[in-house]
Amino acid sequence: MDAATPLNAEAPEAGASQAVKTQLRLREMILAGELPGGTRIAELAIVERLGVSRTPIRAALMRLEQEGLLETLPNGGYAVRTFSERDVSEAIELRGTLEGLLARLAAERGAAAVLLGEARACLDGIDGVLRQPALNDEAFSRYVALNQRFHNLLGEMAGSAVIVRELERVARLPFASPSGFVVVQANSPQARDMLIVAQDQHRQVLDAIEHGEGSRAEAIMREHSRIAQRNLREAVRGQHLDQMPGVRLIRKRS
Known part of the structure; x- marks a missing residue:
């Protein structure tokens, strides 16, 4: 490891992997009914529930919005879409x-x-x-x-x-x-x-x-x-x- 690299720095590959795992878990929660349609996604609550940092959660939320499972709210944040x-x-x-x-x-x-x-x-x-x-x-x-x-x-x-x-x-x-x-x-x-x-x-x-x-x-x-x-x-x-x-x-x- 480079001397300038912090010991607790997360490798890019590990960060990407954690974001994907978080995305899969959030999708599972939505489709299992754990996060009902219309529910506003509170980042802090998801952090506590999944035990991961905000960075992979934010990446996962963006991807789920791109997939169409979430929608962006006018005042910021996301909510579970209905179809x-x-x-x-x-x-x-x-x-x-x-x-x-x-x-x-x-x-x-x-x-x-x-x-x-x-x-x-x-x-x-x-x-x-x-x-x-x-x-x-x-x-x-x-x-x-x-x-x-x-x-x-x-x-x-x-x-x-x-x-x-x-x-x-x-x-x-x-x-x-x-x-x-x-x-x-x-x-x-x-x-x-x-x-x-x-x-x-x-x-x-x-x-x-x-x-x-x-x-x-x-x-x-x-x-x-x-x-x-x-x-x-x-x-x-x-x-x-x-x-x-x-x-x-x-x-x-x-």
């Missing part, structure tokens, strides 16, 4: 549009064989999960991980860093990610049936990509997002607040 049902619906629609575009580009440009192989292996893993007559917590968690992996592979197959970056930004919006409402499927009587429908769409879009059918691949992914739209409608009717307290951030249509 209209239309806000969330449009975010899901935008995700479907971007994923459709990625699927079309992957089909038209030709996906790398290694990525196609990884996608097939991923879907084989989902098939294994869905062969169970009922999903326990462990199986459900594995489905979520594999589902996210497959959606990520679509971006890799298309080879478009620009579109992937925009998709990542959209998917950070509350409930807009591919698994944003999948917990609703897990707790509904038709849970396994809906996941099987989604899995069939996964298989169909991969087939379209392998055969260079860009328009078909795009249409399938646009349709795929409609499952999330259905789950949104179920969620805002208040059927799953115990499993998804963050749904309280969504204002119902008037």
Whole structure:
């Protein structure tokens, strides 16, 4: 260590890591209902609650505002945002549009064989999960991980860093990610049936990509997002607040 560097100075990498961890924890608190919609975020209270300094908290609050979970107040500071049902619906629609575009580009440009192989292996893993007559917590968690992996592979197959970056930004919006409402499927009587429908769409879009059918691949992914739209409608009717307290951030249509 340089003699001029204070012993208690925090390395830039450590500071950035702490800011990310703080951001994840604050997001978790908001979506778990620990910080209800409209709540003003008091920095000092968060410092005491999380046991970190103000610097990473301020960085985390700025990032959550950029994500759309927080809004700036006229007199300074932040408050937890609420969302209209239309806000969330449009975010899901935008995700479907971007994923459709990625699927079309992957089909038209030709996906790398290694990525196609990884996608097939991923879907084989989902098939294994869905062969169970009922999903326990462990199986459900594995489905979520594999589902996210497959959606990520679509971006890799298309080879478009620009579109992937925009998709990542959209998917950070509350409930807009591919698994944003999948917990609703897990707790509904038709849970396994809906996941099987989604899995069939996964298989169909991969087939379209392998055969260079860009328009078909795009249409399938646009349709795929409609499952999330259905789950949104179920969620805002208040059927799953115990499993998804963050749904309280969504204002119902008037």
